[in-house]
Amino acid sequence: MDFAARRLRAAEALAATEADRLLVTPLVNVRWLTGFTGSNAVATLTTDGTAVLLTDGRYRDQAQAECPGVEVMVGRDLEGMAATTAADARWAVETHEMTVDTHRQFVAYLTQEPIASGRLIETLRVVKDVDEVELLRRACEISVAALMAIWEGPLVGRTEREVARDLERRMVDLGADGVAFDTICAAGENSAIPHHQPSDRELRRGDLLKIDFGALVAGYHADCTRTVVLGAAADWQREIHAAVLQAQSLGVSMLRTDVTPAEIDAAVRADLETGGWTEHFTTGLGHGVGLQIHEDPFFGPHQTGRLTDRTVVTMEPGIYLVGRGGVRIEDTVCVTPNGPEVLTPAPTNLLEIG
Amino acid sequence: MDFAARRLRAAEALAATEADRLLVTPLVNVRWLTGFTGSNAVATLTTDGTAVLLTDGRYRDQAQAECPGVEVMVGRDLEGMAATTAADARWAVETHEMTVDTHRQFVAYLTQEPIASGRLIETLRVVKDVDEVELLRRACEISVAALMAIWEGPLVGRTEREVARDLERRMVDLGADGVAFDTICAAGENSAIPHHQPSDRELRRGDLLKIDFGALVAGYHADCTRTVVLGAAADWQREIHAAVLQAQSLGVSMLRTDVTPAEIDAAVRADLETGGWTEHFTTGLGHGVGLQIHEDPFFGPHQTGRLTDRTVVTMEPGIYLVGRGGVRIEDTVCVTPNGPEVLTPAPTNLLEIG
Numbered sequence: 047m048d049f050a051a052r053r054l055r056a057a058e059a060l061a062a063t064e065a066d067r068l069l070v071t072p073l074v075n076v077r078w079l080t081g082f083t084g085s086n087a088v089a090t091l092t093t094d095g096t097a098v099l100l101t102d103g104r105y106r107d108q109a110q111a112e113c114p115g116v117e118v119m120v121g122r123d124l125e126g127m128a129a130t131t132a133a134d135a136r137w138a139v140e141t142h143e144m145t146v147d148t149h150r151q152f153v154a155y156l157t158q159e160p161i162a163s164g165r166l167i168e169t170l171r172v173v174k175d176v177d178e179v180e181l182l183r184r185a186c187e188i189s190v191a192a193l194m195a196i197w198e199g200p201l202v203g204r205t206e207r208e209v210a211r212d213l214e215r216r217m218v219d220l221g222a223d224g225v226a227f228d229t230i231c232a233a234g235e236n237s238a239i240p241h242h243q244p245s246d247r248e249l250r251r252g253d254l255l256k257i258d259f260g261a262l263v264a265g266y267h268a269d270c271t272r273t274v275v276l277g278a279a280a281d282w283q284r285e286i287h288a289a290v291l292q293a294q295s296l297g298v299s300m301l302r303t304d305v306t307p308a309e310i311d312a313a314v315r316a317d318l319e320t321g322g323w324t325e326h327f328t329t330g331l332g333h334g335v336g337l338q339i340h341e342d343p344f345f346g347p348h349q350t351g352r353l354t355d356r357t358v359v360t361m362e363p364g365i366y367l368v369g370r371g372g373v374r375i376e377d378t379v380c381v382t383p384n385g386p387e388v389l390t391p392a393p394t395n396l397l398e399i400g
Numbered sequence: 401m402d403f404a405a406r407r408l409r410a411a412e413a414l415a416a417t418e419a420d421r422l423l424v425t426p427l428v429n430v431r432w433l434t435g436f437t438g439s440n441a442v443a444t445l446t447t448d449g450t451a452v453l454l455t456d457g458r459y460r461d462q463a464q465a466e467c468p469g470v471e472v473m474v475g476r477d478l479e480g481m482a483a484t485t486a487a488d489a490r491w492a493v494e495t496h497e498m499t500v501d502t503h504r505q506f507v508a509y510l511t512q513e514p515i516a517s518g519r520l521i522e523t524l525r526v527v528k529d530v531d532e533v534e535l536l537r538r539a540c541e542i543s544v545a546a547l548m549a550i551w552e553g554p555l556v557g558r559t560e561r562e563v564a565r566d567l568e569r570r571m572v573d574l575g576a577d578g579v580a581f582d583t584i585c586a587a588g589e590n591s592a593i594p595h596h597q598p599s600d601r602e603l604r605r606g607d608l609l610k611i612d613f614g615a616l617v618a619g620y621h622a623d624c625t626r627t628v629v630l631g632a633a634a635d636w637q638r639e640i641h642a643a644v645l646q647a648q649s650l651g652v653s654m655l656r657t658d659v660t661p662a663e664i665d666a667a668v669r670a671d672l673e674t675g676g677w678t679e680h681f682t683t684g685l686g687h688g689v690g691l692q693i694h695e696d697p698f699f700g701p702h703q704t705g706r707l708t709d710r711t712v713v714t715m716e717p718g719i720y721l722v723g724r725g726g727v728r729i730e731d732t733v734c735v736t737p738n739g740p741e742v743l744t745p746a747p748t749n750l751l752e753i754g
Binding site for chain 1: 437438439457458459461462493495496497498499500501503504516565568569572578579582593594595596597682683722
C-alpha cells in the first residue's frame, strides 16, 4: 500500500478548502491514511502531505512499525495533543464522525474555529488502489469458495445457525481473518426478512435459502448474497428469482465509468416495476465496500457522483414477500475501464439443491 | 431480560435532570433499553418510562418482535422523526456519542436547545441484571474451556495465528456466537507488546505465550488473559509472572462493594512498585465489561464511583519488558455481596506446557 501517495492526494484535497490542517478521527480514515491498524488513534495532515499519528502507549511500537514516514506521538488526550501541534492553524474536522464533546474539547485549544472537512477522506477512499482491489478480490474468492462448499450440502435438516457457522468456519480455513459482518442465513419465510439473524429453524425441502455473507482479509470486506431453493422450486419462487436476477444483471452491466449511482438505481427500479415488484424491494440497491462493509458511494435516487475506475460497490436488488419468502442476489463488483469485474462470481441462476 | 424495568430506572435518572425527553443514539444503549439488536436505530424515552424505537424498513418486523411494550416507528431520518414526536420538549442528548452534524440536524427541529445527558445510560449499565450476569458467566465458561483445550497442545511449532484461530474455533464450537474482540496471541518477545496481532511467528521452546481473548454470547463479552511458558521457565520469566500474579490476586481480592476503582488502582500499583515494576506496566488495570468489551467503570487514579453488587469488571495488571517478553493475567470478575466472583477461573499459576 502506498500510504504516502494517499497522503499527497488528501493534502491536495485539503489545500482546496479554507483549512491548512486536517484532524482525522475515525479509525478507518486514520488507517487508510497511515496504515495504523490499532484500536485508538487520531491523525493530523498538513497541506504538504505531512502526517502525525497520535495514539496511546499500548501502540507505540506498532504505530512506528506500521506507519513509516509518519511521526508518532504518544499520550492520552489525543485531540488535545493534536491541537497543540498547531493551535493557531485553521483546522478542518470531520463533523460527520466527531462527537459533540470531542469537538468542544478540541476547539477549546484553538485560536480559530475549525471548519467541517466534509467527507474528504471518504471521497478519496471511493477509488481503490490496485493493492486494495487485490485484497478485495482475495476476500471475495474466499467467500465464493466457502459458499460452493456449503452448497454441496447436506443442507436440509440443519439449522440456519449451523449453516452460518459452518460457512464462517470455512472462510477462516480458506485464509480469511474473520467475517466481514454477521452472516445472514435465512430459510423459508425468514428469507423475506432482509436482515434476518440465523436461528434454530431447520432447513426444509421447498425452502428458499438466502445467505448474505463475506470474508474479511487484511481489513477488506467481501459482500455476497445468493438465494437457492432446497429441492424443487415452486412457480412463485422461480418467478421472483427470475425477476431479481434480471434486475441484478442489468444493474451489474451498468457499473461503468461515468455512470451515476442514481441512473443505475432508476434503471433497476424501472426493471423491477415491469413486474410490479418495487413495493417488495425495501432495501438499498448497493453501496461501496472496502475498509468498511458500507462506505461511499451509496446507491439511491440522489447520488450524483460518477463511477470511476477502481470503484468497488455491491449490486443487490431483492424481492421480499412478507410471510412467504424472499430472494436477494448480490455481487461485489469492481468498475474497470473494460466494464464491471464481478469479484464474487458464484452462479446466479436458480439452483435446486439440498 | 426485563427491559421495562430498565426503562423505569432510566426514566428516574432522566427525571433528575432538567430534561423531560432523552434521545438515545448509541446502538448499545438502544439495545440495553429496548432489546433491539439490529444495526440502525435510535430510541426516545420519557420520564414515565415510555420508549419509542425508530429504525429503518429493513428492521420493522425484527423491532416489533424484539421490543414488546415499545412503539416502533420506521423511516430514514431517525433523529428528525424523534424530534418531531416532541419538538417543544426539553431534550437530553448523548453529546459524548452524538456527532456534531447529527446534533446540528436534531437541534434544527426543536424549539429549545437540548442539554447533555452525560453518561446516564452507561452509568445504569454498570450494574448488571441477574440475566446479564448469567450470559457473562456463560461467555466466560466457554472461554475458559476453549483455553484449557488449547493448552493441551501441541503449541511449539505452530504459529501465533494458527493458535489464535484454533482457540476462536473452539469457542464457537462450544456455543459462542463469535469472539468478543480480536484475539491476542503473542509469543516470546511479542508478548511484551500489550496488543500484539497474531503473526506467522512460530511458537518456540522457552517462549512466554500470552493469550488475551474471549467469547461473545448473546451480545455479552468475556475477557480473559493468561501467560504460560513453553517448556521450562527462565528465572526472569518466573520473576515477572510471580509479580503480576501477586498484583492481580490483590486486585481481584479488592473487588468488593463500596471500594472505588481508584483505591484498587493505587493498591495494585503500590504492590508492583515494591519490585520496581510500575514503569513496565503501561496499560490500564481494568474496565467494565458487558454489552461492550470496554465500558464503565474504568480503572484509574481519578475514578470515584464505588463498586456495587453485580458490577462486572476485568482485573488485568501486566509487566512488559520490551524486546524480551511480557506477562499479563486477566480475569473477568463479578462483584457480589460475598466478595469477588471470578467468572474466568482458569489456573493462574505459571504453567510450563508445550
